[in-house]
Amino acid sequence: MPLDGIPDGYRAGLEDLVRVFTPPARKSIAEWAGGPDGHPEQAKRILTSKTSAYPGPWRNDRVPYLPGIMDALDDRHPAPIIVVCKSAQSCVSEVLLNWIGRSMDAMPAAFLALWPSVEVGKKWTRTRVRPMILGVPGMRMQMSSGQKRPDSTLLELHWPGGVLNIGSMNKPDDVATVSVPNIIVDDADRAPLTLAGEGDPFELALMRSSTFERRKAAIVSTPTDIDRSRIWPWWLRSTMDRFFVPCIHCNHMQHLRFAQLKWIKGKPSSAMYECEECSALMENRHKKRILADGEWRAEHPERETQVKGFHVIGLYAPVGLGYEWALHADAWERAQGSDARIQVFYNTRLGEVHKGERQRVEWAEIKARAEPYALRSVPRGTLLLVSGTDVQADRLETQVLGFGRGERIVVVDTVVHYGDTTRLLPSGDGEASVWAKLDEYLAGAFQSSRDVPMRLSCSLVDSGYLTDVVLGFTRPRKARNIFACRGSANASRQPIGRPSYPDVKRRGKADTRGAERYELGVSMLKHWLFEALRADAGKPDAPVLPADRHIRFSNELPDEYYRQLTAETYDPKHGWIPRANYHRNESLDTFVYARAAAMHHSVAVHRLRDADWERLESLYEPAAGGAKPTAPVLGVSPIARMGSFLPTSAQVRNE
Numbered sequence: 001m002p003l004d005g006i007p008d009g010y011r012a013g014l015e016d017l018v019r020v021f022t023p024p025a026r027k028s029i030a031e032w033a034g035g036p037d038g039h040p041e042q043a044k045r046i047l048t049s050k051t052s053a054y055p056g057p058w059r060n061d062r063v064p065y066l067p068g069i070m071d072a073l074d075d076r077h078p079a080p081i082i083v084v085c086k087s088a089q090s091c092v093s094e095v096l097l098n099w100i101g102r103s104m105d106a107m108p109a110a111f112l113a114l115w116p117s118v119e120v121g122k123k124w125t126r127t128r129v130r131p132m133i134l135g136v137p138g139m140r141m142q143m144s145s146g147q148k149r150p151d152s153t154l155l156e157l158h159w160p161g162g163v164l165n166i167g168s169m170n171k172p173d174d175v176a177t178v179s180v181p182n183i184i185v186d187d188a189d190r191a192p193l194t195l196a197g198e199g200d201p202f203e204l205a206l207m208r209s210s211t212f213e214r215r216k217a218a219i220v221s222t223p224t225d226i227d228r229s230r231i232w233p234w235w236l237r238s239t240m241d242r243f244f245v246p247c248i249h250c251n252h253m254q255h256l257r258f259a260q261l262k263w264i265k266g267k268p269s270s271a272m273y274e275c276e277e278c279s280a281l282m283e284n285r286h287k288k289r290i291l292a293d294g295e296w297r298a299e300h301p302e303r304e305t306q307v308k309g310f311h312v313i314g315l316y317a318p319v320g321l322g323y324e325w326a327l328h329a330d331a332w333e334r335a336q337g338s339d340a341r342i343q344v345f346y347n348t349r350l351g352e353v354h355k356g357e358r359q360r361v362e363w364a365e366i367k368a369r370a371e372p373y374a375l376r377s378v379p380r381g382t383l384l385l386v387s388g389t390d391v392q393a394d395r396l397e398t399q400v401l402g403f404g405r406g407e408r409i410v411v412v413d414t415v416v417h418y419g420d421t422t423r424l425l426p427s428g429d430g431e432a433s434v435w436a437k438l439d440e441y442l443a444g445a446f447q448s449s450r451d452v453p454m455r456l457s458c459s460l461v462d463s464g465y466l467t468d469v470v471l472g473f474t475r476p477r478k479a480r481n482i483f484a485c486r487g488s489a490n491a492s493r494q495p496i497g498r499p500s501y502p503d504v505k506r507r508g509k510a511d512t513r514g515a516e517r518y519e520l521g522v523s524m525l526k527h528w529l530f531e532a533l534r535a536d537a538g539k540p541d542a543p544v545l546p547a548d549r550h551i552r553f554s555n556e557l558p559d560e561y562y563r564q565l566t567a568e569t570y571d572p573k574h575g576w577i578p579r580a581n582y583h584r585n586e587s588l589d590t591f592v593y594a595r596a597a598a599m600h601h602s603v604a605v606h607r608l609r610d611a612d613w614e615r616l617e618s619l620y621e622p623a624a625g626g627a628k629p630t631a632p633v634l635g636v637s638p639i640a641r642m643g644s645f646l647p648t649s650a651q652v653r654n655e
């Protein structure tokens with residue numbers, strides 16, 4: 001209240017002064033384009049009939065996923081790099097124009113826009129930027145344009161306080177002459193890759209912008225081939241935001257996936273969207289409703305201040321803008337039989353890179369990477385052990401994985417225990433159940449590379465087949481971090497979430513002190529595994545050294561292990577499907593369960609910091625000459641003990 005106690009006459013005058021010198025609250029990009037909420041008459045972006053199906057003032061509610069992208073481009077959002085991996089017809093290019101337009105109109109700014117070629121950049125300036133400027137009231141007289149220098153292909157558009165440089169991705173020399181805080185690269189994957197020795201123009205521009213305190217770079221593209229895509233690697237290191245919309249039947253929030261689009265074969269016009277939760281169907285006309293209630297959700301919110309990424313696929317095209325669901329179904333049917341057409345479908349409709357045959361991983365290739373270490377031994381650098389068990393009628397198959405820094409994995413052991421898995425207790429004549437053999441195995445110790453005993457930190461047992469028996473086995477072993485799990489068919493499920501409690505107390509309430517069961521996002525886990533296996537292949541001129549591999553294998557593993565590990569392939573229509581002539585997949589399943597066990601909250605290998613690894617190192621790999629630890633090692637890992645977990649007397653007895 002700085003004006004209190006001042007005579008009224010002065011006060012009114014001072015208030016006027018304050019009003020004059022306080023700049024109006026700056027509008028967000030979406031508010032600039034479509035007017036603040038409830039004030040569409042203040043829209044500054046006017047679409048023309050030449051470029052839009054809906055000429056007239058911009059409306060933020062027409063394409064509900066766009067305002068979220070505009071907010072990220074605003075300098076109030078912390079991320080300096082914005083990635084939009086999109087299908088064709090997603091209207092994202094309009095958002096870039098709004099960004100430029102708001103800056104031209106409201107604040108001084110300098111931009112560099114890079115296009116695949118000089119011609120495309122010129123055409124964009126002529127057909128998109130100029131019409132936009134001419135549409136903004138009061139702005140038409142302020143523009144001048146020209147070539148930057150005779151020897152440069154850069155174009156410049158000036159307005160008071162600002163400049164838009166327009167250049168080409170195949171002229172790195174030109175890019176090296178500008179230094180601006182705001183960078184736009186549209187259609188990034190269509191630009192030719194730069195020659196060895198020449199800098200990538202986008203990276204170059206990014207580097208030159210790094211001196212600005214407030215900087216923003218937007219890279220936008222429909223992805224192409226995985227080996228040459230620029231946008232795809234950026235998308236993978238971003239927050240990975242997808243637009244979640246509610247089911248009209250059960251309100252479950254989900255992001256749209258092509259695999260959920262269902263139609264009668266040969267009759268694409270029957271296409272409807274199946275809710276991943278309740279399996280009820282939605283029609284194309286429901287899109288308006290679900291999009292209006294949609295929201296962006298990040299898979300990696302921890303990257304929010306670094307690289308913000310959005311993925312937009314054709315299934316989201318609003319009614320009246322872009323293809324209806326039936327047309328996507330039709331395009332998929334027509335693409336069958338041609339790898340080239342399928343690639344176009346992936347790129348332009350799904351906004352995904354096409355992996356084609358490369359999606360498969362050949363078992364012999366993986367086997368060739370095997371290293372000379374014995375199974376059941378724990379190679380140096382491996383500081384955490386977890387296991388996954390698959391249940392079949394006549395056997396229990398278990399795989400033990402070891403983890404080291406950087407979540408590097410070593411396959412430590414695979415073991416099969418044969419017996420009747422439906423019987424948990426010893427038989428009438430005293431023969432031990434196969435479950436007792438598993439119990440003994442899971443309780444056993446491994447030896448670290450410096451001969452310190454190591455125990456399993458967490459074990460998951462699949463309960464999809466013999467639910468009651470598995471719960472009967474895991475229920476009394478919770479304290480040893482042995483839990484039931486089951487794979488979820490939901491492709492967007494996180495690797496491992498919160499537990500469910502299948503035991504019920506008398507009044508029908510879940511008994512949180514009873515058995516715990518974890519639902520696993522097996523689809524995501526398999527994607528991760530195959531990406532890792534592919535990455536470990538390296539490139540002919542840049543092989544991956546064994547120590548740098550994501551996953552390492554022992555040369556004692558049989559061929560069958562590798563065949564099973566690679567027994568499935570991903571199909572966007574049907575998800576993960578078995579490959580022809582690959583009959584069994586237990587090593588794939590047990591790998592995936594063990595991988596999930598490492599992400600169980602008691603282990604959380606993905607959240608371990610350097611200090612945690614150092615602590616594990618000092619425990620399991622004490623420096624030579626140092627005293628060997630003599631403390632008794634309990635049935636759980638030190639990681640579990642670092643948390644809230646306290647060993648129980650039952651567990652001490654187990655020793």
Ligand SMILES: [Zn+2]
Nearest residue numbers: 247250275278
């Ligand atoms: Zn539903």
